[in-house]
Amino acid sequence: DAKTTQPPSMDCAEGRAANLPCNHSTISGNEYVYWYRQIHSQGPQYIIHGLKNNETNEMASLIITEDRKSSTLILPHATLRDTAVYYCIVRSRGSEKLVFGKGTKLTVNP
């Protein structure tokens, strides 16, 4: 599975959009980009995933660049409860396990 690079920490004001970047320059054609978050040592929570196209669900939007070497997770209106560590994971179709990096610690400030 390709390696990902994320900033260690970010801050965001409550009510504003949080844009979390992820670099995955070695991603290959059959690898998906997954996003999970972990709120204060709870179990990781699935957010969204995508292959090529941008994706949106009730939690977030995922924007993947055309060359697929990077992506951005967007929380459109961050709340204090969105404070968490966000993990960007690249996973091949043939791989069952998730490889977690250090993630980005997002702090949403009032």
Add this chain to the structure above:
Amino acid sequence: NAGVMQNPRHLVRRRGQEARLRCSPMKGHSHVYWYRQLPEEGLKFMVYLQKENIIDESGMPKERFSAEFPKEGPSILRIQQVVRGDSAAYFCASSFQGRETQYFGPGTRLLVL
């Protein structure tokens, strides 16, 4: 619409005792994964099981750790003769099929005294 369930949520053991952690997957899921998170570290894959089969145990320590997922009942992660270094949060995840989205449980926090 219950999610992945794990019990106990907290477990305290003395060195040398056995720890048994249980995981009930989401309804309809037959694939289970175990991950371990040591203090101040990221999650690390341990083992992947389907009903009655271990598919990938590449992340399991060679000794004292075992996992099973019987035909009936929850998946169990068993740690024999626990040591202080086993203190960690153990998370279970499940998926409908082997390469689909994994959903995690709340974890079991193991403390070895």
